[in-house]
Amino acid sequence: MSYRVKRSEFDDILSKLQEDYKIYAPTRKKDKGTFSDTDLVLYDRVSSLEEIDFNSKTKYSPKEVVFPITQTLFYFNGDEYIEAEDKGEKVLVFLRPCEVNAFKRLDKIFLENGPQEDIYYKRLREKVKFVVMECTEGFDSCFCVSMGTNETEDYSIFIKVSDEEVFCEIKDEKLTEVFADQESTDYTPEFIQENKQQVEVPALEDITTDLFDSEIWKEYSKRCIGCGRCNTVCPTCSCWTMQDISYQDNENIGERRRVWAGCHIDGYTEMAGGHDFRTTYGDRMRFKTLHKIYDFRKRFDIDMCVGCGRCEDVCPQYISFVGAIKKLNQAIKEEKNNG
Amino acid sequence: MVKNPYIPTAVEIISIRPESEVDYTYRLAIDLDVDNGQFVEVSIPKVGECPISVSDFGNDYIDLTIRHVGKVTNQIANLEVGDKLGIRGPYGNGFPIEEYQGKDLVIAAGGTGLAPVKSIINHFYRNPEEINSLTLLLGFRNPANILFADEIAKWEEADHIDVILTVDEGDEEWAGNVGLVTGFVEQINFTDLANKEVVIVGPPIMMKFTSLEFMKHDIKEEQIWVSFERKMSCGIGKCGHCKMDDTYICVEGPVFNYTKAKNLVD
Amino acid sequence: MSLNVKEFKKNAYRITKDRGVTALRVRVPGGHLEAKYLTILQEIAETYGDGNLHITTRQGFEITGIPMTMVEEVNKKVAPLIEGMEAGIGVDIGNPEDGYPAAGTRNVSACIGNKVCRYAKYNTTKLAQRIEKNIFPNDYHVKIAVSGCQNDCIKAHMQDFGVLGMDLPVYDAYRCISCGACVKNCQKRATGALEFKNYKVVRDEDKCIGCGECIAKCPTNAWTRDASKKYYKLLIMGRTGKRNPRLAMPFLEWVTEDAIIDIINKTYDYVDEYIDRSLPKEHVGYIVDRTGFQVFKDYVLDGVELNPECRVAEHIDWPGYKTNVSNNFKKVGK
Structure with a gap:
């Protein structure tokens, strides 16, 4: 069922939705960007249409909603372990199709991988509903069409905003009530069909361990600085590290948290005693690249990368992920010709 | 309710045996169904957690041979018989x-x-x-x-x-x-x-x-x-x-x- | 020929070593100009001058080789530039066709600033223009430069007033992933003001110089800057010269732009009160040397509203050296 809502009335709808849901959406933080007098666009709580930035790509993905940057797992009280409680709040996230698809990738790791589900992820994830924002133009660095993540059917509401109106397709019956007074229309969601960037992901059988030693990775040892921005902005990077702390005013009490970790950042593979593995940035670039477009697919049948292009947007060394995939394709071709 | 896989069980140390200057075997009182070669996650609350392979096991104990080389294991060095360690696992596949x-x-x-x-x-x-x-x-x-x-x-x-x-x-x-x-x-x-x-x-x-x-x-x-x-x-x-x-x-x-x-x- | 040299010099013309030949100093407040003004400079240089331009250390141009007899015509030619670059930013210039009304207070120079540079904390051109508007035209000899950050590419440390941009870092512990980029970088490139406690970062306010490196390096924007206002460091009384070359020293830290403008304005009153009128000119730094820093400080801060974050120097010992102390040298001789 689709509705046409006047912009001026949309805040009423948001207010009604907020009775049951916390609403997250892309929003602009004035002058909070890394460089002075620049804004930071990211996902945060919003309560009005005006606060939602429909026209910008957020610097960070919406994954924080289900995978917080810092998350307390449990508390220590003497020998007792007390699970951190879950507020159980329901969440609506305004996001783009590629980002819905990114949640599917996170689901694979947190819910399907290994012997048990991750209960902390699950209890947040099952409370999330998607409001997909129509995205037919994309941005310069996007390549979602190449990754097959430009479309999604998994949403409660699909929304398109024009100067005067907001068009909404409602799939979730529990939400239709809020739109009851609105004029129905025949709005059909559209998806982007062509990005400015295209790339072909190599076939699984074309990746051999010989390619691990390829010269293409060595270039990145010289270019990458291991800052980890590509990891932190990525909607599918799901790695984390545990941290224990004791409270400064009472050392008997403390907590175990997890925080995001990134495979480009020093210490990611370092074990107690100092033994480390991927010490060159080229090795880390290879590890990340192959995870995003090769070995994740080998394990779960879908590529991890959703083609949002954020890693390219933020890299201070202008490393392009599409560029890396293209170099890999070239290396595969050369390998075959030599082969 | 599903058991939280991240929360350890506090387990008592029943003996500590020096193996070398830096390696000690801790025998813990726990009945775990372990395969040879599997590991457990060992916690010291407020310090951290690390994976340690099970070096031996019986019906009511496991042995962990620990080298004191890191943040957690250096703290383990301060523990005595009767103290507790947090244990999760066993994890991994073990030898066939x-x-x-x-x-x-x-x-x-x-x-x-x-x-x-x-x-x-x-x-x-x-x-x-x-x-x-x-x-x-x-x-x-x-x-x-x-x-x-x-x-x-x-x-x-x-x-x-x-x-x-x-x-x-x-x-x-x-x-x-x-x-x-x-x-x-x-x-x-x-x-x-x-x-x-x-x-x-x-x-x-x-x-x-x-x-x-x-x-x-x-x-x-x-x-x-x-x-x-x-x-x-x-x-x-x-x-x-x-x-x-x-x-x-x-x-x-x-x-x-x-x-x-x-x-x-x- | 007959020439009122003092008036001539105030008109921004130079007395050169060639009798009857002068050079015009063109101000470029903030070191930034629309490229179209270059054609005016070109025309004057080729029509009246020797066809050359000299780029000055203060980011102005000097049009050389102009016959003194052509000054009136040159002033008319340069008028659109003065109109655009001085009157256009609110400077009370009088009739632009009369040329520059003063030359004592020098062009306010600026680094490229945050229009372009990733490190700069503010639009340096805009601040330079705001200062220009406040202090020009004026005959007192004051040199001012503004730098976007504490790298001080414009060499604000060589000025009577140097303004450096500062960031007041704000930390969101939730967003911090303990990557250590800020802590390591602060240790290596700044002052070691950051350390980890319980895997999160603690900033030592006394050690922090507001360079903003932590904000620049943070991969999660856990560090952002306090965007409620801009913060600056104000350096004073650096100079070159024959007697006592020295770097400017910090007078105020974490101060606001409005306070800086007030202080610079008050400095002109201070100069007016304390200048030694027996000399042809006296640089402000030498006046401060005579009155002492405390007199200067009390005078220029009187009635100025300082923000609570601001820190004020208790006393200042300028480094540098006295050129008349030469006992460090031994003549080579033969």
Whole structure:
């Protein structure tokens, strides 16, 4: 069922939705960007249409909603372990199709991988509903069409905003009530069909361990600085590290948290005693690249990368992920010709 | 309610046994269903958690041989009998001990690599009828670093076990072998190749070169088993640190047949 | 020829070594100009001058080789530039066709600033223009430069007033992933004001110089800057010269732009009160040397509203050296 809502009335709808849901959406933080007098666009709580930035790509993905940057797992009280409680709040996230698809990738790791589900992820994830924002133009660095993540059917509401109106397709019956007074229309969601960037992901059988030693990775040892921005902005990077702390005013009490970790950042593979593995940035670039477009697919049948292009947007060394995939394709071709 | 996989169980230390200057075996009072070669996540509340392989186990205990080299393990050094450690697990796959039955089993262990295979050795020590022969090739950095010296002496006395013990660097009192493990592979009896299984556990470089050495003696890749150690936070395939290619060391490992291990590149 | 040299010099013309030949100093407030003004400079240089332009250290142009007899015509030619670049930013210039009304207070120079540079904390051109508007035209000899950050590419440390941009870092512990980029970088490139406590970062306010490196390096925007206002460091009384070359020293830290403008304005009153009128000119730094820093400080801060974050120097010992102390040298001789 689709509705046409006047912009001026949309805040009423948001207010009604907020009775049951916390609403997250892309929003602009004035002058909070890394460089002075620049804004930071990211996902945060919003309560009005005006606060939602429909026209910008957020610097960070919406994954924080289900995978917080810092998350307390449990508390220590003497020998007792007390699970951190879950507020159980329901969440609506305004996001783009590629980002819905990114949640599917996170689901694979947190819910399907290994012997048990991750209960902390699950209890947040099952409370999330998607409001997909129509995205037919994309941005310069996007390549979602190449990754097959430009479309999604998994949403409660699909929304398109024009100067005067907001068009909404409602799939979730529990939400239709809020739109009851609105004029129905025949709005059909559209998806982007062509990005400015295209790339072909190599076939699984074309990746051999010989390619691990390829010269293409060595270039990145010289270019990458291991800052980890590509990891932190990525909607599918799901790695984390545990941290224990004791409270400064009472050392008997403390907590175990997890925080995001990134495979480009020093210490990611370092074990107690100092033994480390991927010490060159080229090795880390290879590890990340192959995870995003090769070995994740080998394990779960879908590529991890959703083609949002954020890693390219933020890299201070202008490393392009599409560029890396293209170099890999070239290396595969050369390998075959030599082969 | 689903059990929270991240919350440890507080377990009492029932004995602490020094193995070397920096290695201690902690016996913990817990009834765990462990396979040889599996590991547990060991916690010190407010300090941290680390993966430790189970070096031996019984009906109501597990042994953890711990080297005091990191933030958590250095804190463990301060614990006494009666104190508690947080335990989660066991995790990982363990060695396929049934595949070694009736075989000529060779176990090559370097340094702390002996810990995860000790329970296998003791299993076949106690059950000689389950195995055709057992050869141990044990290497340590120096005599002071030798682990489980009493047990090695016990194994040396067993008729069905051959022990080759070597150290990288000897000292004045050391009258035994000196040299890397790889140098002693040729002393192993390589007749009846088809009946051999080789377990190699130790530092990455030791496992790599020892494997190559065995293959020079026509041991097939399928006959070699190794155990990996990587950084881990969760032990259950979520945190990502231990992944190599599409394999999670904590889930599909830490024990791998060489046919698989050779394709796992960091 | 007959020439009122003092008036001539105030008109921004130079007395050169060639009798009857002068050079015009063109101000470029903030070191930034629309490219179209270059054609005016070109025309004057080729029509009246020797066809050359000299780029000055203060980011102005000097049009050389102009016959003194052509000054009136040159002033008319340069008028659109003065109109655009001085009157256009609010400077009370009088009739632009009369040329520059003063030359004592020098062009306010600026680094490229945050229009372009990633490190700069503010639009340096805009601040330079705001200062220009406040202090020009004026005959007192004051040199001012503004730098976007504490790298001080414009060499604000060589000025009577140097303004450096500062960031007041704000930390969101939730967003911090303990990567250590800020802590390591602060240790290596700044002052070691950051350390980890319980895997999160603690900033030592006394050690922090507001360089903003932590904000620049943070891969999660856990560090952002306090965007409620801009913060600056104000350096004073640096100079070159024959007697006592020295770097400017910090007078105020974490101060606001409005306060800086007030202080610079008050400095002109201070100069007016304390200048030694027996000399042809006296640089402000030498006046401060005579009155002492405390007199200067009390005078220029009187009635100025300082923000609570601001820190004020208690006393200042300028480094540098006295050129008349030469006992460090031994003649080579023969």
